[in-house]
Amino acid sequence: MIKPHRFSIGPADAEIAMLQWGESGKPPALLVHGTGFVADVWDEVARDLASTYTVYALDRRGHGASHKPGAYHFLDYAEDVCRVIDTLELRDVYGIGHSAGATDLLLAAQLLPGRFTRLFVMEPTVMDPRAARSGALNDESLARVEGTLRRRAEFDNADAVFARYRTAPAFADWTETSLRAYVRHGFVPLDNGRVRLCCTPEIEAAILRPIYEAMEQVYAGDARGNPFGGLAGIDCPVRVTTAAKSGPIYQEMARRAVSLIPYVSTMVFEGAGHCVAQEVPARVVEAVREFAK
Incomplete structure (x- = not known):
């Protein structure tokens, strides 16, 4: 079994925790997880891809062992991805991302033109800036964030x-390997022997607010503005995937992404839910390899 090499980039106050599967020198693949998770949930996918690629994954800011600065806008995450690519001097990157992590890659591709060879994005979080609305989150979304x-x-x-999450609907279809990886690396041990979420409820709520704003088409960004118009400038092929058992909002955001991205194709994972890479990792690997042909 291939075990990942753990390292980090950046100074202590802006550290990004990284994993690498496989030897250097192969074409790079960069995996980016969704909200609440950690790089290790990619393990089954990464181990398989490591026969062909040098596979990297990162703990997104606010998650795992990475920094938790309090700034969690979409461009913050995209700039972190750019920092990883620049620090590791990666070229011709195959970006593979899930949910908000897929969005990180889409936005990074417009910030670093020419650095990605293709993007495989599973149900990215996307708003259509051409249909932006004024106002704030509705009461239902605000209640979910709170x-x-x-x-x-x-x-x-x-x-x-593990016992608690194994019976939770959100994790019911995860493989045991993926769920154990999340439990092991998504929690930090405390001095009293207990364990605590790395992405605390307070951090997750701060991360989710802009995500729900994007879902509702009211995301304005921060001082840098709304970045989603830049998706039209992505210069590599992109495959946007959805999952048949996922919620309607994910289908809608995928349609928005397809309408904005120039070199785009689509596919559907039948019989799978939103966390498809943790539910059917072998099918994800097959689809990732097929798109590379």
């Missing part, structure tokens, strides 16, 4: 986390 603050953050031990 409800995150009530999420349980501490458990007696990792086994207790």
Whole structure:
């Protein structure tokens, strides 16, 4: 079994935790997880791809062992991806991302033209700036963001986390390998022997607010503005995928992405839900390889 090499880039106050599967010298593939997770949830996909690629994955800011600065706009994440690519001097990158992590790659591709060879993005979070609305989050979305603050953050031990999550609907279809990777690396041990989420409820709520704003077409960005218009400038082939068992909003955001990106194609993972890489990793690898042909 290929075990990933762990390292980090950047200074202590802006550190990005990284994993690498396989030897250097092969074409690079960069994997970016979705909200709440960690680089390790890619393990089954990454181990398979490592026969062909030098596979990298990162803990997104606010997650895992990476920095938690309090700034969680879409461009913050995209700039982190650019920093990884520049620091590691990666060229001809195959970007593979899920949900908000897929968005990171789409936005990074417009910031670093010519650096990606292709992008495989699974249900990215995308708004259409041509249909932007004024106003703020509706009450339902605001309640969902605030409800995150009530999420349980501490458990007696990792086994207790696994037992709890194994029966949770959100994780019901995950492979055991993927779920154990998340439990092991998505929690930090405390001095009293208990474990706590790395992406705390407070951090996750801060991350989710701009995501829900994008869903509702009210995302304005920060002082840098709304970055989604730049998707029209992506200069490499992009495959946007959806999952048949996923929610309607993911289908809608995929349609928005397809309408904005110039060199785009689509596919559907039948019989799978939103976290497709953790549910059917072999099918994801097959699709990733097929798109590379």
